[in-house]
Amino acid sequence: MKLVRLVRIGWIIARYRLDTLVPVERLPAIVRMVMVISPLKLIPKGDKSRGERLRLALESLGPIFIKFGQMLSTRRDLLPPDIAVELKRLQDQVPPFPNDVARATVEQELGASIDECFAEFSADPLASASIAQVHPARLHTGEQVVVKVIRPGIDQIMRSDIQLLYTFARLLLLLWPDGKRLRPVEVVRDYESTLFDELDLMKEAANTSQLKRNFQHSPLLYVPTIYWSMSRKRVMVQERIEGIPVAETEALVAAGIDLKKLAERGVEIFFTQVFRDNFFHADMHPGNIFVSTEHPHDPQYIAIDCGIVGSLTREDQDYLARNILAFFHQDYYEVAMLHIESGWVGEGTRANEFAAAIRAVCEPILEKPLKDISFGQVLMGLFQTAQRFHMEVQPQLVLLQKTLLNIEGLGRQLHPELDLWHTAKPFLEEWMKERAGPKGFWKELKKQAPDLAQRLPGLPVLAHQALSRIESERKQRLQQATALDNIQRELKHTRQGTRQLRLGLILVAIALGWQPLLSWADHQPWGVLAAAALGVVLLAWR
Numbered sequence: 383m384k385l386v387r388l389v390r391i392g393w394i395i396a397r398y399r400l401d402t403l404v405p406v407e408r409l410p411a412i413v414r415m416v417m418v419i420s421p422l423k424l425i426p427k428g429d430k431s432r433g434e435r436l437r438l439a440l441e442s443l444g445p446i447f448i449k450f451g452q453m454l455s456t457r458r459d460l461l462p463p464d465i466a467v468e469l470k471r472l473q474d475q476v477p478p479f480p481n482d483v484a485r486a487t488v489e490q491e492l493g494a495s496i497d498e499c500f501a502e503f504s505a506d507p508l509a510s511a512s513i514a515q516v517h518p519a520r521l522h523t524g525e526q527v528v529v530k531v532i533r534p535g536i537d538q539i540m541r542s543d544i545q546l547l548y549t550f551a552r553l554l555l556l557l558w559p560d561g562k563r564l565r566p567v568e569v570v571r572d573y574e575s576t577l578f579d580e581l582d583l584m585k586e587a588a589n590t591s592q593l594k595r596n597f598q599h600s601p602l603l604y605v606p607t608i609y610w611s612m613s614r615k616r617v618m619v620q621e622r623i624e625g626i627p628v629a630e631t632e633a634l635v636a637a638g639i640d641l642k643k644l645a646e647r648g649v650e651i652f653f654t655q656v657f658r659d660n661f662f663h664a665d666m667h668p669g670n671i672f673v674s675t676e677h678p679h680d681p682q683y684i685a686i687d688c689g690i691v692g693s694l695t696r697e698d699q700d701y702l703a704r705n706i707l708a709f710f711h712q713d714y715y716e717v718a719m720l721h722i723e724s725g726w727v728g729e730g731t732r733a734n735e736f737a738a739a740i741r742a743v744c745e746p747i748l749e750k751p752l753k754d755i756s757f758g759q760v761l762m763g764l765f766q767t768a769q770r771f772h773m774e775v776q777p778q779l780v781l782l783q784k785t786l787l788n789i790e791g792l793g794r795q796l797h798p799e800l801d802l803w804h805t806a807k808p809f810l811e812e813w814m815k816e817r818a819g820p821k822g823f824w825k826e827l828k829k830q831a832p833d834l835a836q837r838l839p840g841l842p843v844l845a846h847q848a849l850s851r852i853e854s855e856r857k858q859r860l861q862q863a864t865a866l867d868n869i870q871r872e873l874k875h876t877r878q879g880t881r882q883l884r885l886g887l888i889l890v891a892i893a894l895g896w897q898p899l900l901s902w903a904d905h906q907p908w909g910v911l912a913a914a915a916l917g918v919v920l921l922a923w924r
Contacts, residue, residue, distance in 0.1 A: 387542050391443065398439040403432055433468030440469075441476060445536060446543045446577070448472050448512035452667045470629065470668070478510040484517060484531045491614040499612065503529070511669070513580050513689075518622060526622040527609065530583060537581055544574045576664075576781065580689035583618035589688035590620065596659045602651050604674060604684045625672030625684045631795055638678035645797035649805045651683060652789050656694070656782065657703060657813045664781045665690040666788045668795075692781040697724075700817070702782075703810055710807045714741040727771045736771055 394400075430438070440451040451472045484507070485496055496503050502520040508528060509516045513536055517529045551566035579585050587608045594605035606621035613619055626633045634641060655662035663670075663685055672684040694702065701724050708716040718736035721727045727736065793800045 387546055391546075394439050394442050398430075398435040398442075400436065400439055403436060431464055431468070433462075433465040436465060437468040437471060440472065444539045444543055445512035445533075446540060446547070448476060449577075452512070452669070472512070476510045476512055476515075478507045478515050479533055481505040481507075483534055484515065487531050487534065488529060488617050491617040492612060500529075509669070511687075514583075519619075521609075527619050528622045530586075530618045530620070532581060532583065532616040537578075540577060540581075544570070544577070547573070572781075576690050582615050583689075584613060584615055586687070586689040587613045587618050587620075589691045592661060593655075593663060593685065593688055593691070596655070596661060601680060601682055602647050602654070604682055605688075606684070606686060620686075623672060623684050623686065625674050627668060628671040628673055628683070628792060629668035629795060634673060634796075637675045639673060639675070639681050640679050642797045642800070643679075644673065644681040644683075645793045645800045646805050647681065647683065648789060648792055648796070649800070650809060652785065653806055653809050653813075657699060657810070660693050660699060662692050662782070662785060663688055663690075664692040664785050666785055666792070668792065671792070690781070692785065694782070703814055703817075706806070707810050707814065709744065710810070712745070714738075714744070731771045739771070 437451065440447045451469045485503070485505075488499070488503075489495055492499050500519045501522045501524075504518045506517075507515040508518045512533075514530050514532050517531065519527050519529050521527055547570045548567065551570045555566065587610065590605060590608050593603075594607070597603040597605060604623070606623050609619040609621075626637060626639075628634075631641070634644070652662065652666075665687060666685075670685065670687040672686070674682040674684055676682070701720055705717055705720050708714070708720065714737040715733060717740055718731075718733040721736065722731055722733055
């Protein structure tokens with residue numbers, strides 16, 4: 383199966399001449415030799431542009447590759463314009479699957495006909511993405527909704543591609559000395575879990591409800607309502623929203639949206655999700671983000687498609703916040719110490735050397751507007767620096783890094799002058815103050831209060847049991863010490879008895895052999911002296 387899939391991937395690369403997108407001069411020598419003798423050059427490129435060929439190839443390769451293209455589409459600053467425009471179509475313009483298949487899936491999941499479930503159901507999808515497509519509909523009660531339907535057979539394709547990713551990850555471990563530090567198998571495993579969560583729309587519905595609850599009545603973000611009675615694993619019904627796609631900058635300007643405030647609120651939403659709620663939307667490409675036109679000068683985001691969400695442990699939250707604040711304050715030694723304390727870099731790393739390496743990468747980019755900073759380039763620079771210190775990839779942070787790159791791409795489109803440092807720094811400082819200060823202590827105390835109240839009545843019993851156990855252990859140690867003393871006395875008596883026994887045996891031997899010994903001593907006096915000396919040694923030996 384893997385071989386068949388590899389052959390198909392090779393055929394698609396050849397069909398769309400993706401080799402022409404790679405700068406041959408930057409490839410390793412052996413790869414350049416293969417490219418020179420490759421028969422790919424005999425295949426015509428056709429009249430399609432390079433961006434269109436790349437988009438069609440990713441669509442043909444399946445959902446995992448489409449998602450990769452979606453992520454690239456958010457980084458227009460790193461792509462040529464013609465490629466960026468084409469990849470943008472992957473966000474919601476993937477070729478749809480047939481309407482009769484969508485209707486059959488809905489009826490099968492809901493256990494009723496389309497007419498029984500909806501007053502209206504559009505045959506034409508409103509949007510079509512890599513894993514699902516969305517149809518507009520109206521309920522019998524009058525509410526306008528959208529119906530999200532999972533693509534048929536998508537799970538088998540994804541499983542096949544994930545197995546290929548595992549194969550590539552293991553090859554990376556075998557062929558590249560730094561492969562172990564990248565932890566590719568763990569990264570693929572995390573990616574696998576994330577992708578397959580998207581195939582269960584009940585999980586997406588639950589994520590959507592949680593995100594809506596976190597931003598209830600917030601002017602920053604609106605999340606549509608889920609209709610739980612009509613949602614299943616492969617079908618989800620939710621409120622239909624009205625807004626302008628965030629990537630359509632000209633439409634936002636025409637609607638009078640304050641783009642500077644909108645960009646700043648995007649950063650605030652990200653840090654609020656990561657640090658206040660510890661629950662963040664991790665698929666924030668422009669196809670999933672809209673802007674409400676209700677209050678142009680007080681703009682509000684609208685988020686959909688919560689299939690991929692992320693969260694961090696309390697320790698990772700603290701380390702991440704302290705790292706970012708240390709970057710803001712240009713305290714590179716603190717950054718180095720935090721990496722060492724967290725175990726993210728190799729054992730024996732010297733903090734001052736690591737700090738100097740980080741300073742060389744970060745110092746040139748601080749205190750600049752966002753338009754002059756590429757976080758992609760910064761991350762690459764830090765990554766190359768970290769190689770010297772055997773820093774390992776942290777799989778739990780991969781989603782966060784991807785989301786941060788999406789936020790940067792979004793900010794660049796809306797307001798290139800946005801200063802991410804200035805926007806995020808006050809928020810993080812306030813969060814750390816609340817986390818570590820009296821407010822945080824009181825909040826944690828209130829959180830633990832029910833558990834403490836439940837345990838409080840049993841504390842005297844627990845204390846008595848602990849004291850009894852300590853007393854029992856003390857008596858046991860005393861008994862063991864007494865027994866050890868007895869054993870030592872017995873051993874001493876045994877050694878004395880053994881000595882006395884040896885002495886007695888020697889005396890008996892001398893008594894029995896006295897006469898022969900005298901007779902023998904007349905002829906061998908030196909032998910008698912040697913025997914006497916040996917006897918003295920035996921008497922002295924214990």
